[in-house]
Amino acid sequence: MRALITGAGGFLGTHTVRRVLARTPEELRLLCRSRPVPLEELRARYPQTSIRTEKGNLLSSTDMERALDSVDTVFHLAAELKGAPAEMFLNTVVGSKRLLEACSHVRRIVLVSSFGVYGTAHLRRGAMVDELTPLDKQPERRDAYSFVKLHQELLFREYQQKLGYELIVLRPGVIYGPGNASLSTRIGVNFPGFFLHVGGSNLMPLTYVENCAEAIAVAGSQFAVDTVNVVDDDLITCREYLGRYKRTVGGYRSVPFPYSAAIGLSGAVEWYNRKSRGQLPAILTPYKAAVLWKGNRFRNDRLKSIGWKQLIPTCAALGKTFDWIARDKRTTVDD
Amino acid sequence: MAKSPLAVAILGCGRIADAHAELIRGLESSRLVAVCDLEPLMAKQLAVRFGVPNFYSDFSELLRIEKPDVIHITTPPDSHLALSLQAIAAGCHLFVEKPVALDYEQIRTIVGAAAQNGRKLTVGYINQFDPAAVEMRHLIADGAIGRPIHLESFYGYNLAGPFGTAIIREPDHWVRRLPGQLMQNVIDHLVNKVAEFIPDDEPLIEAFGYWNSEARLHDDLRAMIIGKEVSAYATFSSRIRPDAQMLRVYGTKNSLTVDYTARTVVLNSHPTFPSVLGRLVPPFSQAWRQFRSGTRNVRRFARSEFHYFQGMRTLLSSFYDSILLDKEPPLPYPELLRTAKIMDRIFGQVIGKQA
Numbered sequence: 001m002r003a004l005i006t007g008a009g010g011f012l013g014t015h016t017v018r019r020v021l022a023r024t025p026e027e028l029r030l031l032c033r034s035r036p037v038p039l040e041e042l043r044a045r046y047p048q049t050s051i052r053t054e055k056g057n058l059l060s061s062t063d064m065e066r067a068l069d070s071v072d073t074v075f076h077l078a079a080e081l082k083g084a085p086a087e088m089f090l091n092t093v094v095g096s097k098r099l100l101e102a103c104s105h106v107r108r109i110v111l112v113s114s115f116g117v118y119g120t121a122h123l124r125r126g127a128m129v130d131e132l133t134p135l136d137k138q139p140e141r142r143d144a145y146s147f148v149k150l151h152q153e154l155l156f157r158e159y160q161q162k163l164g165y166e167l168i169v170l171r172p173g174v175i176y177g178p179g180n181a182s183l184s185t186r187i188g189v190n191f192p193g194f195f196l197h198v199g200g201s202n203l204m205p206l207t208y209v210e211n212c213a214e215a216i217a218v219a220g221s222q223f224a225v226d227t228v229n230v231v232d233d234d235l236i237t238c239r240e241y242l243g244r245y246k247r248t249v250g251g252y253r254s255v256p257f258p259y260s261a262a263i264g265l266s267g268a269v270e271w272y273n274r275k276s277r278g279q280l281p282a283i284l285t286p287y288k289a290a291v292l293w294k295g296n297r298f299r300n301d302r303l304k305s306i307g308w309k310q311l312i313p314t315c316a317a318l319g320k321t322f323d324w325i326a327r328d329k330r331t332t333v334d335d
Numbered sequence: 336m337a338k339s340p341l342a343v344a345i346l347g348c349g350r351i352a353d354a355h356a357e358l359i360r361g362l363e364s365s366r367l368v369a370v371c372d373l374e375p376l377m378a379k380q381l382a383v384r385f386g387v388p389n390f391y392s393d394f395s396e397l398l399r400i401e402k403p404d405v406i407h408i409t410t411p412p413d414s415h416l417a418l419s420l421q422a423i424a425a426g427c428h429l430f431v432e433k434p435v436a437l438d439y440e441q442i443r444t445i446v447g448a449a450a451q452n453g454r455k456l457t458v459g460y461i462n463q464f465d466p467a468a469v470e471m472r473h474l475i476a477d478g479a480i481g482r483p484i485h486l487e488s489f490y491g492y493n494l495a496g497p498f499g500t501a502i503i504r505e506p507d508h509w510v511r512r513l514p515g516q517l518m519q520n521v522i523d524h525l526v527n528k529v530a531e532f533i534p535d536d537e538p539l540i541e542a543f544g545y546w547n548s549e550a551r552l553h554d555d556l557r558a559m560i561i562g563k564e565v566s567a568y569a570t571f572s573s574r575i576r577p578d579a580q581m582l583r584v585y586g587t588k589n590s591l592t593v594d595y596t597a598r599t600v601v602l603n604s605h606p607t608f609p610s611v612l613g614r615l616v617p618p619f620s621q622a623w624r625q626f627r628s629g630t631r632n633v634r635r636f637a638r639s640e641f642h643y644f645q646g647m648r649t650l651l652s653s654f655y656d657s658i659l660l661d662k663e664p665p666l667p668y669p670e671l672l673r674t675a676k677i678m679d680r681i682f683g684q685v686i687g688k689q690a
Contacts, residue, residue, distance in 0.1 A: 034504050083497045084350040085380075086349050087501075089380045090377060094374055140383055147380075
């Protein structure tokens with residue numbers, strides 16, 4: 001396999017590089033926009049593979065042609081996670097288009113998408129979310145990231161018809177691990193001085209970063225299915241996650257807020273946004289609240305069917321993550 | 336004459352187009368009929384997110400099919416001249432994002448074409464229509480500071496923000512290709528406040544830029560602009576924190592300070608109390624003026640007249656009114672041209688000198 005990993009310098013990318021290298025591809029190229037990936041340790045540890053970095057911008061056709069030259073497999077992880085919606089779209093979807101335009105010779109693509117593409121707002125409370133759950137028909141009502149990821153998926157399917165490559169789309173849930181200190185909005189909303197905890201007893205679709213990276217690496221040689229959700233075993237509730245976070249990291253005040261109240265509050269926010277013609281942004285709407293906090297169940301049968309095994313148990317993964325956040329917080333305070 | 340609501344189209348579907356779409360939708364005098372971008376995916380995403388009925392990747396096709404009354408040009412500035420002339424030739428009124436074009440000559444050509452064809456033109460100088468700026472003009476017109484004789488204009492910029500980061504990260508970012516580079520994309524907001532008060536066609540200008548070797552561009556500017564009657568110091572800085580936007584106008588009677596971030600206007604007057612009381616009372620009278628400025632903002636908020644882009648909202652509304660009622664556009668053309676000329680002369684003194 002002569003593979004390219006996009007977003008190789010990112011939170012998920014750095015772990016994916018190691019999991020792919022563990023399968024000894026002939027050649028591995030790491031596409032990074034700004035931060036180059038240090039190669040010495042990787043080359044020493046995986047001497048059978050020719051490894052090199054490609055500094056490039058997804059929006060540059062020239063960069064894409066150079067990076068994809070003689071590559072047969074692409075692991076596409078790169079995406080803009082925050083910023084203005086138009087820029088997220090440009091850097092993720094239009095960037096993907098430039099990549100695909102240079103993919104005429106590529107045989108296999110693993111696309112890392114998101115759980116955010118599912119239309120969960122209309123599901124009943126506690127409904128199972130799996131690969132058969134319909135996609136969100138109005139992702140623009142949700143959040144920019146979901147909107148962008150859904151359009152990215154559609155683009156990869158469209159180009160698959162034109163170019164004929166094998167495609168597997170992975171949809172990870174909430175990816176956590178050392179290096180990511182943020183609390184998922186599925187648990188609640190951060191306000192200055194306190195955290196509004198809405199998630200309560202909802203299950204979190206968690207996947208530890210190394211486990212998710214393993215799923216991506218496994219998917220590189222398994223194209224029997226076209227879509228796979230990525231969540232770990234032994235999922236815990238938002239309340240358990242937050243409780244453990246507070247015990248390990250400390251210094252965090254949270255206020256429980258029931259789902260029905262969240263729907264009421266978000267209805268008021270949406271009403272005021274309309275009445276004032278956008279004076280305050282509609283950061284919360286009943287649609288967004290339903291997506292985030294109504295509560296669903298999740299399964300990973302299909303992920304296991306392609307040969308994935310959880311590398312790090314959830315309990316240990318949570319411990320590693322919260323210990324890192326606690327250390328990081330102390331370091332920041334000391335600085 | 337055009338009828339309300341005006342049919343408006345946006346050309347260029349990047350970051351700033353979101354603000355235009357949001358505001359056009361929110362005004363009763365306009366309806367957003369189409370958007371256009373060379374990249375069809377970008378046009379589609381804006382149309383989907385804002386419920387715009389049509390999107391195009393060919394500007395000529397948009398003009399032919401939609402026949403809009405007004406075009407908002409939000410593309411990178413090196414394309415503004417050609418697109419503006421095309422839109423004017425098709426009979427459209429124009430809202431052009433700043434910087435209007437690459438230099439004074441190009442801007443003069445656009446202004447001339449608009450005037451010659453009886454089309455209205457305005458530019459995204461939104462700070463000029465901020466509630467605080469409008470209040471400042473009322474105070475000056477009422478004689479609160481006497482005759483303005485000197486200004487200090489300050490514009491702070493956060494180069495670590497998303498747009499600044501993109502400029503630093505990308506060596507071929509379009510901002511780097513502008514004759515005035517980063518400064519050209521930003522200092523309209525610094526210079527237009529000065530150009531409003533200095534009517535001279537050729538004021539004396541001394542400018543100095545600080546070179547950022549890591550970012551490989553000038554990220555700080557000091558300029559002195561001296562007219563026959565009024566003078567100004569203009570400071571653009573990516574280094575000073577907070578990255579505020581201020582204007583201080585010194586008059587023959589009093590002075591006033593406009594804070595564009597806090598949206599306050601405070602009159603700085605001569606102490607009215609004698610002796611030591613003249614030192615004791617002013618902080619309280621200043622605090623009282625700040626308080627009153629704050630309460631005015633609360634009242635504006637209650638009336639839904641305190642949007643984040645309130646200046647642009649006011650500018651758009653005035654611009655559309657000028658089209659519908661055939662009035663003068665909100666930004667006088669001579670002021671646009673003076674701003675362009677001052678900017679050209681500043682770049683001429685700064686760009687190429689890596690001090």
